[in-house]
Amino acid sequence: MAIDEETSKRFLREMLRIREFEDEIKTRFQEGEIPGFVHLDYGHEGTHVGMSQAMRDDDWLAVGGARLVGQYVAKGVPLGEIMAELYGKSGGSNKGYGGQMHVSDVGRKLYGHAATIGSGQNPAVGLAFAEEMKGTDNVAVTTIGDGGTSRGSFHTALVFASYWDLPVVFVIENNQWAISTPSSALSPDNLSDYGIPHKIPNESIDGSNVETVYETVSEAIERARNGEGPSVIESRVARLGPHFEGDKQTYRDETEFEEERELKDPLKNYRKQLLDDGVVTEQDIDEMIEAIRAEVQEAIEFARESPEPEPETAYENVYRTPLYGQGE
């Protein structure tokens, strides 16, 4: 699959958007502006962008795993709405009810993350089922981390997807760590092997290469659209940051970590590739970054200026009322 220059530039820009946005989130979190905890995507930018660029706007993304924000960005949620949600403000995508882990946007076909890791995959199968019942050729892509694949719910989702041959693409973002537990201790050679007993097409790829991810996920989506059922893809990446901001990572070997940062940074590598190939110049990149920084600053301002939710709105949205037949 040849990737044209426009597409390459878009890949680079989207990866830069995630990186710049998350750098800012990190600072805002350190400054105490963002409540709760944040999980950032360093090292996952290529897999998030490659995957989402392979999708159509009408395809569902059911976010799983623990690297979230980059996926919301890649699915096209405006940065301001994400940032305000992280701030818990009323201008957030979910009006402050969801926070970092639960950004959802039905209009953009983004299904909010299940904060209990591994519980997003069965809903993804259900979303694919709904699309099939409605007669569309839309698919559902769902992500999970290496850690999440140990849960029964993940395996059940494979059973259900293959039982009904549903258009679902399972992307396992194996960043080698579930907090401090290494995925190397899990038995399969590749986590995509979990597709084998279900006879689901499966593949393990270098997820730090955005083009590889784009190509592999595109093929899986193509199969799903053509009625050829689910796929399982292991996208191998390196977690180039802590599990969550504040994690001291005492369990990690420092030399290896430094090496990974040197070799497995998807953004750094892609940037170099495009410069080497003459697709972009340093100046092009500077211009991209400048525009993105302006967008990020706007997002921060939007979040800061967005009002706190009115406390009494805490009681809204529990039920859609009136209940059926009430008050008739």
Add this chain to the structure above:
Amino acid sequence: MTREITYIEAIAEALGEELERDDDVVLFGEDVEEFGGNFGETAGLHEKYGGDRVRNTPLSEIGIAGMALGAAVGGIRPVAELQFADFAATAGDEVFNQIPKQPYVSGGRLSAPLTIFAPSGAGIGAGAQHSQSVHSWIGNVPGWVVVTATTPYDAKGLLKSSIRDDNPVFFLPHKMLSEMKGEVPEEEYTLPLGESVVEQEGEDVTVVATQVMFHRAKEAAADLDLDVELINPRTFAPLDTDTIAESVEKTGHLVVVDETVERYGTQGYIANEIVENNFFSLDGPPKTIGVKDVPIPVSPALEQEVLPSVKRIRAGIKSVF
């Protein structure tokens, strides 16, 4: 026009009519196709509506409940069947963390108009993992509409409304009532969710009960020299306390009988609502009666021991005077 049909027939009619009425309604669960469901509730539906709309699933409640959530968010109206209400626990994360919370955490952006159909209750000697009444578990998590059915009339009207409601609804028929007959209109009807009904008027004491306990309470009341007002809450969450409060205002006495365990059961919640908000309507402390705080045993002799009996309910009603 009404006729007498069984509770299970009423349920099968409700499912059939809703599948007929709305193409978005889809029914799935274990053994819902030719087998027709454990209690016969889906008999004939697969034949009539086909394999797209009425589907067997593999044996996994996680899959059934989790898929129902996605399917509902994706714009269809699944009725997802669990063979026994106890199995809500085998889909614990879906039932407690995902389904009732996704609409809320999305700030109202997502809706999940699904129905979980799950036969509950004790009495058939099915043992500790097939006999529980789970409406206190489920009602404990805001976001679920929890509906029970006490008569064939309720079963049909409330199930149809549950399927049409835009919230996730946990619909709990009682397996001991399957063969019970009752009057059900020939004509199409639905019953409102979230509204309690006064099933029998009385002046002396308000008795709140559903499912099998309702029928036992009615029997107990018939033998008493008291004018008992019987209330069927129909929906446990959100609970219509106004109807109960109004009744207590009139009678001054409250007895709540339910098949959840007494410890942290629904009885205590209902009584508390009245004590806290309508204390001065009461002429004495309310009485709560539930399943004794043990798992449900198999032996019929033991099982009946731990369930509220007509005798215990009668004594309970007398005790508030």
